[in-house]
Amino acid sequence: MKIYNTLQKENVQVNSIDDNQIKIYSCGPTVYDEVHLGNLATFIYTDTLARAFRLNGYNVIHVMNITDIDDKTIRKSKSEYPNLKPIEALERTTRKYEKLFFDDLKKVNIHKNNYHIIRATESIDLIKSLINQIIKSGIAYIADDGIYFSIEKYIEAGNKYGVLSNLPLNHRDVKHRIDNDEYDKDTIEDFVLWKKQKESEPAWDYKINNINIKGRPGWHIECSAMSINKLGQPFDIHTGGIDLIFPHHENEIAQNKSINGLNLANYWLHTNHLLVDGKKISKSLGNGIGLAEIIELGYYPTSFRLLVLQSHYSNQSLFNYEILSDAQTSLSNLVRDFSWIYSVVNYKNSGIDIKNIITNAKKSISLAMDENLNTPSAISKLFEVSAIIGSMKSCDELEFNEIESFAEYIERLLGLKIIYKIILDKNQLELIRERQSNRVHEKWLLADNIRDELLTMDVGLRDTEDATYWYPII
């Protein structure tokens, strides 16, 4: 498979370190609030990447971290639980949002079981050991407010800082250091590895040089420690939103390189922004729509998954309710076009070479996915096949099997369920028989009334010359 490697600025073939195994690290959420649709889009793309590798026969080891200690989680926990001990407040707040995050993932068909999930607060010893190694290499220094990474020492040791973002080094501010987890987009400064405890902040002991620098890790070192713990260094693919390129990913690379001179990951995949009504999602703009809001309005989470996959991960994708409605309609049509096969009673060959059509479609879809995860192209192929299946007047058992297994392939690859079996009850079957009789006697109004009645039960009907088929309305 080829992907766009931010490190090389081009599409390159992924050659995994171990045969038949791909090790992926995805920067997970900071659990201080509900994740917005932009975050979710990133996770949908990354999940689809892993699915594509799995279908290509790879064993995928996919690690995702949970940032449950940083500036934002501390601020939020203080405001939510001002009377609790800082560490307890932090745990309450972060566990709550972590649960909401996993609930959202499940709704868009991202299965937690496919991931190794690691929390930062449970990796403190790992983080400290990594900082120890950076200090040993002479690149970190201890200041009165914590432990910092020296960009100057890093460069003096023969390294290049800024390999992903290509930031010019004249943007360096050599006089200052920064203890914020997120900082100016284009100023390179020494950044914090370990922050000395400020009043009433959660903190852990850290004994070094016979002193105890009680405090907590900086954000960047968390990912450096959690990724290599499970995946080794280097591993194959590191993913995240493009916002993370600088400073987060540059700093991750620098931290890991300073301990052993090795790259952190061979490939860096970054997903572009989801624009809501043409604007980047941000808290300050107040446009941070979450999954709960669209569900409340009657949209399916998987309609959002389809909307996301209809854009390429490296382009900006657009979100508004019109586009979401279109995606929902497309999803319903897919279900209509595929699910009718479960209502076939008399199997009869369709006269369409569906086996061949599906074989070729799978080839095209697989090629599209291998060419830098071209999900829009894969989905347009799916729509083509869907229209053909939806126009079939009958199917035999072999065709049935082909269609069903193609739908299952799509679900495994794209995380979209497009085929549903519904069992009608006696009353519903009777209504269909009654309608058929009305149609034979050209009582169209009565027939239409029955169709409408079944629609209220979420049963759709499809008529051909010889048969009436049904499918679930989703």
Ligand SMILES: [Zn+2]
């Ligand atoms: Zn990260």
